[in-house]
Every structure is written in C-alpha cells, then in structure tokens.
C-alpha cells in the first residue's frame with residue numbers, strides 16, 4: 431500500500447497532540463521532530479522537509495492555535511492544510527487550446543508509464559470530457575512502442591497515428607496534428623521517446639517536437655516508486671522543456687510518498703493526474719486536499 435509507513439508515522443507523531451487541551455512550544459517542537467523524520471524516511475526532498483517544518487511550526491505556535499478551543503486538533507489541521515499547500519493547494523486541471531486540437535506532449539524516462547498513460551489520458555478525455563482524441567506514435571526507438579500504442583488504441587477504440595520507425599518524430603508529430611485538424615478531432619496526445627536516463631539527444635529531440643507541435647500541455651510522466659529521484663527527474667525535464675504538469679504513475683505500488691510530496695515544491699509545476707494500475711481506466715485527476723487526507727490517514 432502506498433504511503434503506509436508515512437501515514438503510520440505521522441499518526442504516531444500526532445497522537446499525543448490530538449488530545450491536548452493546551453499546547454506548548456515544546457509540544458509542537460517534539461511533534462515536528464517526528465514529522466520531520468517521517469517525511470525524510472518517506473524520501474521527501476530535504477529542503478522541502480525543512481521548509482515544511484518551518485512553516486507548520488510557525489503557524490502552530492501562533493495565536494490561531496493558542497486561542498482556539500482544541501489546540502491539539504488545530505495543530506493537526508495546520509499539518510493537513512500545509513500538506514495540501516505543498517502539493518499545490520488547488521486542483522490543477524488540463525488546459526484546452528482556444529482552437530482545436532489541443533496538443534499534449536507526453537514525456538518521461540523509459541518505463542515510467544508514458545505509453546500506457548497516453549492511452550489512459552485518451553480514454554479519460556473521451557469518457558469524462560466527451561472529447562475526440564488522436565494518439566500519435568512518436569517513440570520510434572523503443573522496440574514495440576509503436577505497436578504497444580496501436581494495441582492500446584484498438585482496446586480503447588481511439589485512433590492512433592503512426593508512420594513506422596523510419597520517419598523523424600518531428601515529422602510524425604507534424605503530420606499527426608494535420609490529420610487531427612482535418613478530421614476535426616479535439617485532442618492529440620503525442621507519445622514521445624524515453625531513455626533510461628536523461629541525455630542531451632533525447633532533450634534535443636523533445637525540444638524539436640515542442641517547437642513544431644506547439645503543445646498546450648507538456649506532461650512529464652514519472653514513476654512514484656522512484657521517490658525523490660522523481661522530483662530530480664522532473665526538475666531536469668522542467669529546465670529543458672518548461673513542462674506544464676506531472677502525471678505520477680504507480681501509486682498502486684508501495685511508494686513511500688517522496689515523489690508526491692516533493693515534485694510541486696521542487697519544480698513549481700503541479701501534479702495533474704495520478705495513475706494507479708496497469709488497466710487503461712486507472713487514471714485520476716490529482717486533488718492535493720484528498721491526497722493530504724489520504725496521507726494523514
């Protein structure tokens with residue numbers, strides 16, 4: 431189960447606080463020491479933890495708490511609010527271009543779940559927003575990536591545009607978008623190549639596709655299981671491509687929480703969706719407040 435360790439440790443840290451009729455600065459300090467350790471153990475970025483502890487501590491010893499009827503509960507409420515804030519506060523929805531089709535680029539490291547997530551997103555847009563999407567197969571390097579996308583398209587009954595692996599990804603993207611325009615489709619989702627790690631050739635290719643496709647959204651797909659490394663990856667992609675959002679996959683695994691809690695603070699970009707399974711309907715919009723509740727248990 432995701433966040434299990436973190437939830438348990440945060441709950442332990444807050445048990446004493448819950449019952450307090452009076453809260454002293456020492457109580458807050460003690461609790462925050464445990465919260466800090468819990469977050470670090472969940473692989474949250476060090477600086478993010480430091481800032482979080484500072485913010486919560488400052489609020490928790492303020493008059494908002496000391497003058498309240500149940501200060502212990504009040505402190506817990508502050509932790510919840512600040513966790514929500516840490517993950518972006520408000521829900522960040524998918525942006526739509528003023529003129530169809532809205533172009534979405536899916537980027538990320540190999541194995542993060544990019545191709546699967548492109549399919550999930552197409553399905554989500556059709557089911558929940560009544561949109562007509564086109565999937566574009568622009569990952570010409572990973573063996574079987576094109577076929578994988580075509581299989582997903584068939585399963586979902588969503589059209590897939592491909593030109594094999596001998597045409598440049600930029601050209602595939604360009605022609606795919608033309609096709610979507612001609613057929614009055616609402617969305618194109620471009621599945622781009624990944625690598626096992628970030629390299630210059632990959633980034634250059636993604637920049638070239640961006641330049642041509644002029645996407646409204648560039649979603650970085652990252653594997654939540656990789657913890658704060660996911661935040662580092664997000665940071666690099668963001669520097670190179672100015673991404674517009676993150677999709678966090680594999681939340682059905684036993685991720686400790688580091689990625690979910692670090693990404694927004696490290697990159698300034700919101701998590702917009704989460705993936706929680708291999709099935710093509712396992713994609714949900716990301717709600718920071720619900721995630722904070724889930725983490726606090």
Ligand code: GDP
Nearest residue numbers: 540541542543544545546679680705706707708
């Ligand atoms: P890509 O290389 O980034 O395109 O990755 P793929 O889309 O091929 O996904 C890699 C593996 O991760 C596949 O086996 C997917 O079924 C799996 N996967 C993708 N998203 C999720 C998810 O949210 N949960 C789980 N459990 N598996 C996922």
